[in-house]
Amino acid sequence: MMINSPAIVIHSLRYSEADLIVTLFTKTNGLQTYIQKGVLKSKRGKIRASFFQPLTILEIEASHRNKGTLERIKDARVLSHYASLHTDVIKSALVFFISDILKSSIQEEEANLDLFEYLQTTILWLDTHDTIGNFHIAFLTKLTQYLGFYPDDSNLNDDCFNMQEGIFQSEDTNIYCVSGNHISKFKEFLGTTFEGSMNIRLSKNTRSEILTMLLVYFELHLHGFKKPKSLSVLNEIFT
Structure with a gap:
């Protein structure tokens, strides 16, 4: 065929x-x-x-x-000849990070049109924009929607994020419950547009804490997911 x-x-x-x-x-x-x-x-x-x-x-x-x-x-x-994706040092680091994430996240040998269009759109967006400090956070957060474990945002007033259940709640109930300033900032990524998420103000430390939390979240919800080898390079650039 x-x-x-x-x-x-x-x-x-x-x-x-x-x-x-x-x-x-x-x-x-x-x-x-x-x-x-x-x-x-x-x-x-x-x-x-x-x-x-x-x-x-x-x-x-x-x-x-x-x-x-x-x-x-x-x-x-x-199909698309990139202007900067493989020549800009920061974008190149993001490219290797994203490809590592996708290598561990996508396993289905069947069409997923929504996921394909999301990836195509965000890759082209990265190639043509320069304000990209929060790109990896926004990318991972939105990716969970297409992989089936987007956080339930119905209780955003609660301070604790239960990574195991993917819900916000008022108190810790297991070792995978996290709270703190980075969770408050993470909430800002939920429900906002991709471009809008680039305007969320994060300190280097908070950005690193959100990224670490998201990677644990992926590990909990995707069988065989491995933390990207390119993570250390990305942390040096963005933190």
Whole structure:
């Protein structure tokens, strides 16, 4: 079966001297993994190794034989040529962080149009904006909505956030209940627009505390989720 679909590059891994194993989140078929033979040494081929930088948005034509082996991409082209995403140091750090998050978060080999459109929209937004200090906080918070564990915001007047249940409550009931100034600031991200969240004023320490809390929240609600290896780099930049 041949598929034609927009696709977002999640991860690529060198395999042998000239091959790449690439993981893409496709619009039509969800998460898919392909092997591209010889792409690292090919100088004239239609498909370039540079196409598979993290979060590149492609249009692909691929053969799906569904025989339990890695599939092949027959043709690919870049849909969106970024202005700054892979050249700006801060944005590059965010790109690797986001791709690490998505690698641990997306597992379904089926279409999720809402999630795809969210990722495409936010990636393009990051490429074209400069006020991005809260981007990773806003991105993760909104991502929970598409992954099925967005916090219940019906009791925002309560001070304690129960990460295990994803609710706000008046007192601690388990070891995953957290409170403090960072939770008060986190509430501001709930229900606001993505652009509006960039105007939320956070100290470096508070931003770090919210990020740490969100990663624990992801660990609690996603089987197999691992804290990104790129977290230390991101913390150096934003904290």
